[in-house]
Amino acid sequence: MNLSLCSDRVAASVSGQFAKSGAWEDAWRVDRKRLVDLSELRDYIGDSSEIAFESFFDDVFVGVRCRGAPVTLLQFSLACIHALGKSSPKDFALSMDRFIGGESRQPAQFAEIGCVNAWKSVGPIRINRTPYGFPAIEDLWPLVQRSPCGLDEHHAKAIEFSFGGPCDHWIGLPVSGRVGPRAIDADLLAEALTLYAGAEIT
Incomplete structure (x- = not known):
């Protein structure tokens, strides 16, 4: 995961969110200005077997999903809280x-276009990778x-x-503007696909 590709377009992370079973609509939002204690994390995890965390860098975000016993998820959640506030996506990675293996040289396996914090309820568009990379915007746009x-x-x-x-x-x-109707912007989508179009992450 080559996070340096977007390092010049982001600010330091100040917030993040946890979600269980991919339910980002019900995410628990955390802020580095307020300490989250161990009991809060234990209560949130409960008997879950899967939890995910996203750290926001302006309008770019990095997410990680961990599966395992509650004690493993607690260790993962503590690491997420510790990583919150890093100055760049690369520093977060x-x-x-321990959980994601740093900056992998493997390409992205697939991509999805979705509504932030309404990923499941609205429904994402899945884009499968081919041996030549991701499809061109001209091929995707009618589907989008x-x-x-x-x-x-x-x-x-x-x-x-x-x-x-x-x-x-x-x-x-x-891939949408910050103000007005939040429709998908073809130019922003094309730019993102170009960033990660290569056959190998360097």
Whole structure:
């Protein structure tokens, strides 16, 4: 996961969010200005077997998903809290090296375009990688336009590039404007696809 590709477009992380079973609509948002104590984390995890965390760097975000026993998820959650506030996505990845293996040289396995914090409820657009990389924007745009996500103008949109590793992880880049109708912007989508179009991450 080459996080240096977008390092010049982000600010230091000040917030993040946890979600269980991919339910980002019900995410627990955390802020580095307020300490989260151990009891809060234990109560949140409960008897879950899977938890994910996203750290936000302006409108770019990095996510990691961990599966395991509650004690493993607690260790993972503590690491996420510790990594919150890193100055760049790359620094966050290095801090989470135990779980994602740092900056992998493997390409993204697939990508999804979705509505931020409404990923499941609206429904994402999955983009499979070919041996030659991701499809060109010209080939994707008709599918994007007629999809529920493409028709939605209420939520911010992002494209997530997903990677394997000890834990699944992803980087999300914005593909809609910050003001007005939040429709998917073809130029932003094309730019994001170009960033991660190569056959190998360097």
